[in-house]
Amino acid sequence: MDNETTSDSVMQGSISFPDAKNTPKIRVGIMLKSVHLPAWFYSILDSIATSDYATLELVISPQTAQQKTSYPDNLRANPKPFFYSAYMELENHLLRREPDAFAPMDAQKLLQNVPKIELHIRKNTDSDWIEKEDVEKIREYQLDVILPYGWGLLKGDILDAARYGLWSYYHDDTTVQRGGPPGFWATFERRGERGAILQVLTEDVDKGMVIYRSSFPCYTFCVSKNNNHCFLRSSLFVPRLLKRLYNEGENAFFSILKEENKDVEFYDTVFYTTPSNLKFLTAFIHHTYRIGVEVLRYQFIQQQWMLMYDLRDQISTSFWRFKKILPPKDRFWTDPHICFKDDTYYIFIEECIYKQNKGHISVIEMQQSGKYSDPVLVLDEPFHLSYPHVFDHNGTFYMIPETSQANSINLYQCTDFPTTWKHQATLMDSVNAVDSTILFHKNKWWLFTNISEPKGTFNYNELFLFYSDNLMSNNWHSHPMNPVLSDVKRARSAGKIFEQQGILYRPSQCGVPLYGYGVKLNEIVTLTENDYREREIAFIEPKWDKKVQGVHTFCHENRLTMIDGYYDRFFLRG
Numbered sequence: 001m002d003n004e005t006t007s008d009s010v011m012q013g014s015i016s017f018p019d020a021k022n023t024p025k026i027r028v029g030i031m032l033k034s035v036h037l038p039a040w041f042y043s044i045l046d047s048i049a050t051s052d053y054a055t056l057e058l059v060i061s062p063q064t065a066q067q068k069t070s071y072p073d074n075l076r077a078n079p080k081p082f083f084y085s086a087y088m089e090l091e092n093h094l095l096r097r098e099p100d101a102f103a104p105m106d107a108q109k110l111l112q113n114v115p116k117i118e119l120h121i122r123k124n125t126d127s128d129w130i131e132k133e134d135v136e137k138i139r140e141y142q143l144d145v146i147l148p149y150g151w152g153l154l155k156g157d158i159l160d161a162a163r164y165g166l167w168s169y170y171h172d173d174t175t176v177q178r179g180g181p182p183g184f185w186a187t188f189e190r191r192g193e194r195g196a197i198l199q200v201l202t203e204d205v206d207k208g209m210v211i212y213r214s215s216f217p218c219y220t221f222c223v224s225k226n227n228n229h230c231f232l233r234s235s236l237f238v239p240r241l242l243k244r245l246y247n248e249g250e251n252a253f254f255s256i257l258k259e260e261n262k263d264v265e266f267y268d269t270v271f272y273t274t275p276s277n278l279k280f281l282t283a284f285i286h287h288t289y290r291i292g293v294e295v296l297r298y299q300f301i302q303q304q305w306m307l308m309y310d311l312r313d314q315i316s317t318s319f320w321r322f323k324k325i326l327p328p329k330d331r332f333w334t335d336p337h338i339c340f341k342d343d344t345y346y347i348f349i350e351e352c353i354y355k356q357n358k359g360h361i362s363v364i365e366m367q368q369s370g371k372y373s374d375p376v377l378v379l380d381e382p383f384h385l386s387y388p389h390v391f392d393h394n395g396t397f398y399m400i401p402e403t404s405q406a407n408s409i410n411l412y413q414c415t416d417f418p419t420t421w422k423h424q425a426t427l428m429d430s431v432n433a434v435d436s437t438i439l440f441h442k443n444k445w446w447l448f449t450n451i452s453e454p455k456g457t458f459n460y461n462e463l464f465l466f467y468s469d470n471l472m473s474n475n476w477h478s479h480p481m482n483p484v485l486s487d488v489k490r491a492r493s494a495g496k497i498f499e500q501q502g503i504l505y506r507p508s509q510c511g512v513p514l515y516g517y518g519v520k521l522n523e524i525v526t527l528t529e530n531d532y533r534e535r536e537i538a539f540i541e542p543k544w545d546k547k548v549q550g551v552h553t554f555c556h557e558n559r560l561t562m563i564d565g566y567y568d569r570f571f572l573r574g
Contacts, residue, residue, distance in 0.1 A: 023246065025051075025052075025053055025054050025055045025246065026053060026054040026055070026144045026145060026242050026245060026246055027054075027055060027057045027141070027142060027143050027144045027145075028048055028054050028055065028056055028057060028143065028144065028145050028146070028147060028242070029056075029057055029058040029059070029060055029138065029141065029143040029145070029146040029147070029161075029162060030045065030056065030058070030059050030060065030111075030146070030147050030148075030149070031060040031061070031146060031147065031148040031149065031151055031154075031166075032059060032060070032061050032107075032149055032150060033061060033062055033149075033150040033151065034061075034150065035106060035107045035108045035111060036104055036105070036106055036107075037104075037105050037106075037107050037149065038101060038102040038103065038104065038105065038231070039099070039100060039101055039102065039103040039104075039105050040101040040102070040231040040232055040234070040235040041149050041235070042105035042107055042110070043235045043454075044147070044235055044238050044239065045107060045110055045111070046110060047238075047239040048238075048239065048242065049110060051239065051242070051243070053242055053243045053246035053247070054242045054243075054246065056111065056114045057114070057115070057141055057143060058114065058115050058116070058117060058138065058141045058143060059111050059114050059115070059116045059117070060116075060117050060119060060138060060146070061116065061117070061118055061119070062118065062119055062120075062121045063118045063119065063120060063121075080276050080277065081274045081275065081276065081277070081280070082277055083275075083277045083280040083281060083284070084181075084184070084274055084275050084277075084280045087280070087284070088184075088223065088224070091222065091223060091224040092224050095222060095224055095225060097224065097225065097228045097456075098456065099232065099454075099455060099456045100228065101227070101228045101229075101231040101232045101235070101456075102227075102228070102231070115141070117134070117137055117138060119131070119134045120134060123152075124155075127152055127153035127154060127155045128151050128152045128153065128154055129155060129156055130154070130156065130157070130158045132156075132157050135156075135157040135158050135161050138158070138161045138162075139161055142163075143161065143162040143163065144162060144163045144164050145162050145163075145164050145165070145166075145167055145242070146158075146161060146162040146165070146166045146167070147166075147167055147168075147238065148166055148168055148201075153205060154166060154168075154201060155203055159201055159202065159203065164200070164245075164250075164254075165200040165201060166200065166201040167198055167199070167200060167201075167211065167238065167241075168198070168199060168200075168201045168208070169196065169197070169198055169234060169237075170196065170197050170199065171183070171196045171227070171230050171231060171234060172186060172194060172195060172196065173186075173193070173194055173195030173196075173197075173215060174195075174197055174206070174210075174265070174267070175195075175265065175267070176191065176195070176269070177269065177272050178206060178267060178269075178271055178272065179271045179272035179273050180272060180273065180274065181274050182227055182230070183218075183223050183224075183226040183227040183230060184223050184274075184275070185272050186218050186226065187218060187219065187220065187221070187222065187223045187226050187287075188223075188283045188284075188286070188287045190220050190287075190290060191218055191513070192217065192218055192220070192512050192513035192514060193215055193216070193217065193218050193488055193489070193511075193512040193513070194215070194216065194218040194226060194230060195213065195214060195215040195216070196213075196214050196230050196233070196234045196237075197210050197212065197213045197214075198210070198211050198212040198234070198237045198238065198241065199211060206267070209257060209258075209261050210260070210261060211241060211257055212237045212240070212241055213486075214233065214234070214237070214461075214462075214486040214487070215461065215486070215487050215488050215489060215512075216229060216230065216233060216457075216458055216461040216488050217458055217460075217461065217488050217511055217512075217515065220290070220291075220294070221291055221294075228456070229456070229457050229458060232454055232456055232457050233454070233457045233458075235454065236453065236454065244480075244481075247480060300570060300571065301568045301569070301570065301571060302354070302568070302569055302570075302571030303332075303549070303566045303567075303568060304327065304329075304332050304566060304567060304568075304569050305327075305332035305333060305334035305564055305565070305566045306324055306325060306326050306327060306332070306333060306334075306564065306565060306566070306567070307324070307325040307333050307334075307336055307347070307349065307364075307562065307563075307564055308322040308323065308324050308325070308562065308563050308564070308565055309322060309323055309325065309366075309370075309560060309561065309562045309563075310322045310323065310560075310561050311368070311370055311559050311560055311561075312559060312561075313559060315500070315556050315561050316561035319540070319544045319545075319563070320544045320545070322561075322563065323370070325364070325372065327351075329569070330353055330354055330355070331351060331352055331353045331354060332351075332352055332354075332566070333349050333350070333351055333362075333375065333564070334349065334350050334352075334386070334552075334553065334564045334566075335349060335350040335386055335387045335388065335553050335564065336348070336349050336495075336553055336555055336562045336563075336564055337349075337387075337388050337389055337390045337495065337496060337555055338390075338496075338555050338556075338557035338560055338562060339390050339392065339397065339418070339557065340557045340558040340560070341417065343367075343368060344365055344366070344367060345365070345366040345367075345557065345558070345560050346363055346364075346365055346366075346390075346417075346418045347363065347364040347365075347366060347372075347562065348361060348362070348363050348378070348388040348390050348399070348418075349361070349362055349363070349364065349375065349388065350385065350386040350387065350388065351375055351377070352386075358383075358384050359384050359385050359386045360377055360379060360380040360381075360385050361377070361378055361379040361380070361385050361388045361399070361401055361421075362375035362376055362377050362378060363375065363376055363378050363418045363419070364376075365418075366560065368559070376419060378418060378419045378420070378421060379399070379401065379412065379421045381403070381406070383403060383405035383406045384402075384403075384404075384405045385401045385402065385403065386401065386402045387401060387402040387434070387435045387436075387493075388401045389401070389435075389436065389437050389438065389496065391438055391440075391496065393440060393471065396413065396414070397413075397414040397417055397418075398411055398412065398413055398414070398424070398438075398471070399411075399412045399413075399414070399421060400412070400427070400436050400437075400438060402433075402434050402435055402436065404432055404433060404434050404459065407429070407430055407431060407432060408426050408427075408428060408429045408430070408431065409426070409427045409428040409431065409433050409436050409447075409449065410423060410425070410426055410427070411423075411424045411425045411426070411427055411471070411472070412424055424472065425471075425472045425474065426474060427447065427473070427474060427476065428449075428466075428474070428476065429474070431451060432451065432452040432455075432459050433449045433450060433451045433452075433459065433464075434449070434450045434459050434460055434492065435449070435450055435460070435492055435493040435494075435509075436448070436449040436493075437449070437493040437495075437496065437497060437506075438471075439497045439504070440471075441504070441527060443469075444467055444468070444469060445467060445468045445469070445470070445471050445473075446465065446466070446467050446527065447465070447466040447467070447468070447476055448463060448464075448465055448493055448497070448506070449463075449464055449466070449493075450462060450463055450464070450491060450492050450493065451464050451483075453483075458488075460488070460491065460492040460509070460511065460515075461486065461487065461488035461491050461492070461511070462483040462485065462486045462491055463483055463484050463485040463486075463491040463492070463493075463508075464478070464479070464482045464483050464484070465478075465479040465481070465482060465484045465532055466478055466479065467479065467529060477529075479529070479532060480530060481531070481532050484532040485534075488510075488511045488512055489510050489511070489512050489520070490508040490509070490510060490520045490522065490536060491508065491509075492508060492509040492511065493506070493507070493508060493509070494507035494508050494509045494519045494520075494552055494553050494554055495507040495519075495553050495554045495555040496555055497524070498555075498556055498557075503523055503524075504523070504524040504527070505521050505522065505523060505524070505537075506521075506522045506523075506524055506534060507519055507520070507521055507522075507553070507554040507555070508520045508521075508522055509552045510539070514550065515550075515552075516550040516551070516552040516566060517541070517542070517550045517551075517552075518539060518540055518541045518542065518550070518551060518552075519539075519540040519551055519552060519553070519554045519563070520536050520538065520539050520540070521536070521537050521538040521539075521540070521554070522534040522535060522536050522537065523535050523537050540554065540563070542565060545565075547567045548565045548566070548567055549565075549566055549567055549568060550565060550566050551563050551564060551565040551566075552564065
C-alpha cells in the first residue's frame with residue numbers, strides 16, 4: 001500500500017526450464033580492487049559460490065593494490081565536501097544498523113581457490129582503462145558475466161570481455177536522479193521513495209540495458225538507514241538474475257529484457273553531485289527544519305483510520321459519494337474485507353485501540369439499506385492482527401489475517417459465522433509476511449504475500465507468489481518469477497482479488513509519497529505456474545476530500561464498495 005514498467009523483475013514472459021544436468025552453470029568473473037568488501041557485496045559472492053546455477057571463475061584485480069586512505073586524508077585531499085563527509089561519519093557512528101550492509105568482510109578465504117588475473121590500469125580523467133592485451137587474457141576464461149566492484153567508470157574493450165557483459169549497480173532511481181551520492185538527495189529532498197538498478201555497462205553509462213529495477217520506501221530522516229536498506233535489498237538482484245538466466249536460457253531471458261528496454265527514458269533534472277559545504281549547509285537547514293516540524297506534529301497530531309462505503313449496483317467509482325463510518329477517538333478502524341451472506345454484509349476490519357497498540361479483528365454487520373451495527377470483536381491473539389482477508393470455499397469461511405509479529409502466515413476457519421474462529425493451519429512459518437491474499441483460480445490456490453527479504457529490509461515493497469493444490473498445505477510452491485513485483489508503488493496487497501466480466505483485478509497499495517497514500521487497481525493479465533503479469537489500470541488518490549490524507553484498502557462485494565482512509569486529528573500525547 002506504477003506504471004506498467006511492471007515488476008522490476010525481469011521475467012515477464014513464459015519460462016521453460018532446461019535439464020539441469022545438461023545446462024552449464026553461469027560463469028562469473030569479479031573485478032575487485034580489494035578482497036575487503038562490504039557485507040552486501042560479499043553476500044553476492046557467497047550466494048554464487050554456494051549456488052547450483054553459477055560459479056566464480058575469475059578474480060580480476062589491478063597490479064598495484066589499492067591503498068586504503070583514512071578519513072582525514074580524504075578530507076585534506078578534497079575539503080569541499082567537508083560538512084557532508086563529517087555528517088555521514090556522524091550518522092554512521094551514531095545510528096546502529098542490524099544487519100549492517102556495510103560491515104567489513106574479508107573475501108580472501110571465499111576466493112582462495114578462484115583463479116586470479118592482475119591487470120595494468122590506465123587511469124583516465126573519468127574512467128579506468130584496461131589494456132587490450134589484458135582484456136584478451138580475461139576472454140580466455142570464457143566468462144558469461146563480469147561483476148565490477150570498487151572501480152571507476154569502465155570503458156573500452158573490457159565492456160565486451162564477457163558473453164553477457166559487465167553488470168553494474170546504481171543505487172538510486174535513474175528516472176529521478178543521476179549522479180550521487182547514493183541516498184543523500186533522496187533523503188534530504190524528502191522524496192519518500194528511492195530505487196536501485198542493475199544494468200549492463202556501455203560506453204555511455206546512462207544508456208546501458210537495465211536488467212533489474214526496484215523501488216522502495218525512503219526514510220525522511222536518515223541517509224545511512226536508507227542506504228542500509230537499499231544495499232541489503234540490492235544484494236539479491238544478481239543471484240536472482242543469474243538463476244533466472246540459468247533456468248530460462250539466453251534467448252528467453254534477453255528477449256524479455258529487450259522488450260522492457262525498448263522505450264526511450266528521458267531525464268530532465270540536474271545531474272546530482274556530492275554537495276559542497278555551502279550546498280550542504282543549505283540542505284541541512286531545510287532538512288533539520290522538516291524534522292522539527294515532523295517531531296512537533298507527532299506530539300499533537302494523530303492519524304485516525306476510518307471506513308467509507310457506497311451501495312449501488314456496480315462498483316462505485318465516485319468517491320465523493322462515499323459515506324463515512326467514524327470510529328471513537330480512542331481507536332482506528334481499517335483494512336475492511338467484505339463477506340455477503342443471507343442478504344447481509346459482514347465487514348471484517350482491523351480494530352486497534354491506541355493505548356493497547358495491538359490490533360484485533362472485529363466485524364460490522366450492514367444491511368442492504370446501509371444501516372450498520374457497532375463492531376464486535378471476533379478474533380484476538382497475543383500478537384498484532386490486521387488485514388482480515390476472509391473468503392468462502394465450498395460454504396466454509398476462512399480468514400488469513402496479517403500475523404507478521406508471529407513470523408507466520410496463519411489460516412483460521414469459522415466455526416460459528418461470523419463470530420467464532422479457530423486456527424486451522426500454518427501455511428508458512430518463520431517468515432515476515434504482510435497482507436497475504438488468497439485466490440482460488442483454475443482449480444489451484446494462489447497465495448500473494450509481501451515478504452521481508454533479506455532480514456532488515458521492508459516487508460511491503462516486494463510481492464511474492466506461491467501456489468498449491470491444497471489450501472491447508474504447509475509446503476507452498478514458490479513461483480519461479482519471485483518476487484513478481486518489486487515496487488513500493490504497487491507491490492503490497494490492498495484487498496481481495498475480485499473478478500468483473502471475466503477479468504481478475506488485484507488491488508494494491510501505493511506507499512509513495514507516504515505509507516498508506518493510495519490504491520492501485522491492477523488487471524492480472526497472466527497467471528500460470530511459470531508466468532505472472534499484471535498491468536495497472538487505475539490509481540485512487542485521496543483528492544476528493546481535503547480532510548482525507550490517504551487510502552490503502554479497496555474491496556467490493558455484491559452492491560457494496562468499501563475503502564478505508566485516514567485523517568489527521570488533534571491528539572496530545574502523554
